[in-house]
Amino acid sequence: MRKIKLPALAAGLIASALALSWALLVLIVSVRPAQADGLAQETEKYCLSCHGNPDLKMTLPSGEQVSLYISAEDLQHSVHSPAGIECEACHTEIKTYPHPPITYTTRREMARTYYLACQKCHSSNYAKTQDSMHAQAAAAGNLDAPVCTDCHGAHNVRPPDEPRALISTTCGKCHTQINQDYVQSVHGGDLLTQDNPDVPVCTDCHGVHNIQDPRTAQFRVETPDLCARCHADAERMSKYGLSADVYGLYNLSWHGVDVAVYKAKWPTIWHESAVCTDCHGIHNIRRTSDPASKVNPANLLSTCQECHPGVGANWTAAWIGHNRIDPQRTPFLYYTEVFYRSLTPIVLWASILYVALQILHAAVERVRRSLP
Numbered sequence: 050m051r052k053i054k055l056p057a058l059a060a061g062l063i064a065s066a067l068a069l070s071w072a073l074l075v076l077i078v079s080v081r082p083a084q085a086d087g088l089a090q091e092t093e094k095y096c097l098s099c100h101g102n103p104d105l106k107m108t109l110p111s112g113e114q115v116s117l118y119i120s121a122e123d124l125q126h127s128v129h130s131p132a133g134i135e136c137e138a139c140h141t142e143i144k145t146y147p148h149p150p151i152t153y154t155t156r157r158e159m160a161r162t163y164y165l166a167c168q169k170c171h172s173s174n175y176a177k178t179q180d181s182m183h184a185q186a187a188a189a190g191n192l193d194a195p196v197c198t199d200c201h202g203a204h205n206v207r208p209p210d211e212p213r214a215l216i217s218t219t220c221g222k223c224h225t226q227i228n229q230d231y232v233q234s235v236h237g238g239d240l241l242t243q244d245n246p247d248v249p250v251c252t253d254c255h256g257v258h259n260i261q262d263p264r265t266a267q268f269r270v271e272t273p274d275l276c277a278r279c280h281a282d283a284e285r286m287s288k289y290g291l292s293a294d295v296y297g298l299y300n301l302s303w304h305g306v307d308v309a310v311y312k313a314k315w316p317t318i319w320h321e322s323a324v325c326t327d328c329h330g331i332h333n334i335r336r337t338s339d340p341a342s343k344v345n346p347a348n349l350l351s352t353c354q355e356c357h358p359g360v361g362a363n364w365t366a367a368w369i370g371h372n373r374i375d376p377q378r379t380p381f382l383y384y385t386e387v388f389y390r391s392l393t394p395i396v397l398w399a400s401i402l403y404v405a406l407q408i409l410h411a412a413v414e415r416v417r418r419s420l421p
């Protein structure tokens with residue numbers, strides 16, 4: 050009996066030890082994240098115990114005064130806080146007070162130091178910004194060129210495109226005049242405030258993080274394709290009663306053929322042949338019927354004269370624009386075309402008839418001669 054009891058006791062002991070360690074394991078596993086969460090919030094609470102004070106300020110070596118107040122309300126609405134990203138995720142060096150000595154002297158240098166924290170988690174966007182026009186401007190010494198936080202904020206990061214009109218407002222903080230033109234244009238007008246995705250915002254034409262120089266020869270010859278993304282889309286254009294043929298007909302025009310040749314062969318050589326924006330404007334594009342439009346009949350001649358100096362009114366009258374030739378708008382061209390179109394078959398049939406008669410005549414002649 051004893052011999053049996055002992056192993057049973059051992060088995061019981063082992064079983065209860067196993068159960069105990071399992072329970073402990075479960076306890077640790079379940080407590081761990083809660084504890085980590087608690088710690089993060091503890092850190093935030095700790096930091097905000099001083100930085101939640103609206104009067105906390107500091108004077109930089111440059112003499113600038115910076116508010117050190119961090120609003121709990123902003124943090125709550127930021128995309129990061131609900132995802133569990135707290136102070137220490139970005140301010141990795143700062144753990145307690147007193148803080149390590151600062152490495153910057155001006156407010157701007159401070160922004161340009163701390164924004165580097167964003168690349169830890171958003172490395173692909175960071176990489177894109179590094180060869181953008183903005184980074185080039187900064188490299189050339191213009192420290193006002195934007196970094197992540199100028200467009201997104203630091204403690205108050207919100208979805209950047211809700212509503213879509215927010216995008217042009219963000220760019221417009223610095224590109225004020227362009228944004229003003231844009232807001233009054235057919236693209237940036239009412240439709241944009243209605244959050245309509247059919248009209249372009251700044252980033253549709255320029256990109257977001259990898260903005261390139263739009264004044265190069267290459268960008269210029271690619272402009273028609275940029276506009277064609279929407280203006281050759283029949284479904285999108287039909288909603289606004291606009292023709293989706295403008296791109297196709299442009300490509301058949303003198304200007305379009307010229308530009309296509311440069312695009313294919315010499316994309317980096319500047320060429321003046323007209324692209325869409327030369328006639329319609331860039332950020333200030335208006336409806337054709339708007340008296341302020343560069344292509345309104347009242348202004349069209351002077352638009353052509355920008356590149357064809359000295360041409361007269363007959364120049365625009367003879368030009369068919371984006372239109373197929375039609376009897377109302379271009380009667381002369383229309384009837385000339387009708388004339389040639391009907392003339393060609395007449396001439397063709399007459400020639401065939403003539404040749405047939407000649408053959409017949411020759412045959413009759415031969416038969417007649419062979420008769421005695």
Ligand code: HEC
Nearest residue numbers: 095096098099100107117136137140143144145146148151
């Ligand atoms: C005991 C109060 C106190 C606490 C707690 C505190 N700070 Fe500060 N913090 C200050 C004061 C005061 C300054 C002004 C500069 C200085 O005295 O070092 C400052 C400055 C700063 C600055 C700007 C100067 C710099 O170092 O770049 C940052 C960023 C900052 N704190 C982040 C934090 C973070 C993150 C935490 C939490 C981990 C935190 N602070 C906790 C008081 C505090």
Ligand code: HEC
Nearest residue numbers: 093096100116117119134135136139159160163164198203
């Ligand atoms: C997503 C990253 C991120 C998080 C999270 C974050 N910060 Fe910052 N913080 C920054 C950046 C970037 C700057 C520089 C901002 C600028 O240029 O205005 C900054 C600047 C500051 C400053 C200097 C004053 C100012 O407003 O520019 C203080 C103080 C500060 N942070 C404290 C905190 C505290 C406290 C927390 C947590 C409650 C926190 N930060 C969370 C990125 C972050």
Ligand code: HEC
Nearest residue numbers: 128132134138166167169170197198201203206207208209
């Ligand atoms: C610790 C990692 C981490 C750091 C550091 C960080 N982010 Fe984020 N960020 C995230 C995560 C995760 C999300 C997604 C949150 C969500 O969708 O719930 C996010 C979302 C965003 C979004 C919103 C995207 C959208 O589609 O709405 C923006 C904008 C953004 N971050 C910008 C920044 C900027 C600017 C900084 C630096 C000041 C920064 N982030 C630093 C992790 C981070």
Ligand code: HEC
Nearest residue numbers: 167171174175178195196197200209210216219252257258
């Ligand atoms: C010149 C302004 C500007 C700068 C600088 C900028 N962004 Fe953005 N970012 C935007 C805009 C505008 C959008 C929304 C784009 C859209 O929907 O077309 C956006 C979108 C985003 C998104 C969400 C979409 C995505 O691509 O995942 C993230 C995340 C983001 N940015 C992070 C960053 C980070 C990190 C940096 C710095 C390395 C940065 N941004 C620099 C303007 C900017």
Ligand code: HEC
Nearest residue numbers: 182186191193194195199219220222223251252255260262
């Ligand atoms: C914080 C200010 C700021 C914001 C915000 C900003 N930019 Fe810029 N941008 C600049 C500066 C500065 C330059 C360089 C100008 C120079 O060197 O002459 C520049 C240059 C450019 C250029 C190149 C043409 C040129 O003049 O050099 C384009 C295109 C551009 N920005 C588009 C945008 C778009 C699109 C947005 C929004 C997504 C935006 N910018 C947001 C400041 C800003």
Ligand code: HEC
Nearest residue numbers: 217220221224227228231249250251254263264272326331
């Ligand atoms: C429909 C397309 C389109 C939209 C939308 C657009 N742009 Fe442009 N942008 C262009 C083109 C094309 C050029 C090149 C013009 C040229 O040949 O000089 C340009 C040029 C620029 C330049 C450099 C030239 C200059 O005049 O300084 C900046 C900066 C710029 N855009 C910013 C913006 C901003 C900011 C917005 C939004 C408010 C915006 N763009 C919206 C197409 C667009």
Ligand code: HEC
Nearest residue numbers: 235247248249275276279289325326329334335336337338
């Ligand atoms: C993202 C799509 C999109 C892009 C890209 C775009 N457009 Fe538009 N455009 C529209 C829409 C949609 C309308 C109609 C708006 C309305 O009628 O309210 C419009 C209207 C116009 C009009 C006014 C037509 C009229 O007489 O009513 C002109 C001209 C125009 N665009 C030219 C251009 C040029 C030039 C470019 C390229 C530099 C361009 N668009 C790029 C979507 C776009």
Ligand code: HEC
Nearest residue numbers: 273276280291292295296299323324325328344370371372
């Ligand atoms: C040489 C000048 C010139 C060029 C280049 C040009 N346009 Fe036009 N565009 C006009 C004129 C003039 C009108 C108004 C009369 C007409 O419809 O022909 C017009 C009308 C339009 C309309 C209104 C059409 C409608 O249905 O009412 C749109 C949209 C348009 N153009 C877009 C473009 C796009 C996109 C490009 C480039 C692919 C372009 N234009 C190139 C001169 C030009």
Ligand code: HEC
Nearest residue numbers: 303304307321322323324327328352353355356364365368
């Ligand atoms: C941005 C400058 C520019 C604008 C604006 C412009 N053109 Fe042109 N156009 C050119 C160039 C460059 C050529 C090619 C000349 C060559 O290859 O010899 C050309 C060629 C032509 C030609 C054929 C060749 C010729 O010289 O007879 C016609 C027709 C023409 N343009 C009409 C117009 C009309 C009409 C307008 C106004 C609605 C206009 N253009 C606006 C630059 C422009």
